[in-house]
Amino acid sequence: MSLNLDVIIDTPEQSVDMKAGLDTLQGTSDAIRTIGETVLSEKISERLSHKGKVRTTLKKSFKGSYGHTFSLDIHDEELKRKFNSIGKTVFSELISYFISESLYKESEQLSAKAQKIVDNLGDTIEGLVKQLRKSPLNNVHEVSTKFNYDVKLRFRKSASEQVVISHFDKHAAEVLQAKEDKQKIDIIASIARLNINTGNGRLLLKDADETVAFGFGVGYRDVNMEAKNYFQKT
Template sequence: MNIHFDLVIHSPGYTVDMKSSLQTMQGMSDAIRTVAETIANEVIPERKNFHDDTRTELEDSFEGSYGQNFRLVTCSENAKQKFNELGEPVVVEIIKYYLSEALFQDYPKLSPSASKFIDKLGTSSESLIQKLRNGTLQRVHTVPNTLHYDVSLHHKTYVKEEIKEVKLLQTFDKETYAVLVPKKSKKIINISIAITRFNIFTGNGRCKVKGDNTDKIIAFGFISYKALKPKVKKIFSQNLDSNNGLDDEEVMHYINVSARELIKRDGEVVKYIIESVII
């Protein structure tokens, strides 16, 4: 299976600084291959080389802002079988999910197949997210940081060599770089949260904070999810069930928790690290 993408550097012309753009492209290649190797083997890869189960290949470029077509190629029978079982839309959905999680962003509701795969990875998902956040996505942001151009990643589908659809997967800019290196606050605060998403296998989720008038959905996790007792995990899953289909903050059900904030340099909170539930 070959999955087609493009990377666009939103420069004013058809050219861009070669050194910075090559680092960004290498970072994008490594990010996608890291997720792809995890899909193929259900193990987070330690390092990548030419003999891996997947690789990325450059294709033709195109006019406009500097753009480069490329494709993800399955090289081994194991990878081909795994990707064929999941199907291209699900593989791309999983790639988008991990890019979104690494950038503390919300994402569309997952399909049953994508959700099942991510659940199967369990706590290894957090290792994959950290690997993306601490390495490959740092390199992807070389162009936004040095040249101040946004970079976007698209998935392309073809029918008889004609483009059928071009779908934006992720944009990388100064704002997304800022969330890669947040600082954890020393102060523990008490907040009331309504769970809107929760993965019982990884402990990651999304919530609304009571009293926040922006209607922002924010990420949350735990200081030590493995150490949580099943009855505590159940509090979060039950709260999610209670809030399914509810949009009105006044009628949503809330949990009182103690947490530390992960904060960007400008003071914006990108995630709450929950330390305990207040009964």
């Protein structure tokens, strides 16, 4: 059983710089494999190889914006059974959720089944997000950073129905490349959202119309309890 996906680079010429395009495809593959292995084995693999139990297979391209179909394939009987029990639609939900968390984006509300899987992963999620923010998601944004092309990741639910589960652009790349500033700034804001598994959230500044992403400089498990209680009540 495979999960069929595609990645589209929104370029009007239907072509793309080869190095940047390959990096984006590689980053997409690594992100999907990392999420797949973590969900199925409940362990985070920092090294992905061609002998892994969870792998991706590049398939044909298609007309329109530059794009390729590919699949997430499971090469282990026990992991296959777990994948089958989760189901393709729920698995696509989980991919979307973990990528959104890694990019400090607001994610869609999960189905009860997907939420249960997230809850069971517990502290593993923090390590998964940290791993995704390393090379996988940075590589995904290569064409966005260098050529300002948007990238879409879609779940191919059927031959005629494709569902966008993640969107990458230059703005998201800038979030990944943010650096700590030692200057202290006092703000007045309310917490619009906080994920207690990752410490990621969004806050609304006073007199602002849109929320902005925030996170902690350390793992959420290392944040002291006084601060946790403050943020969860705000």
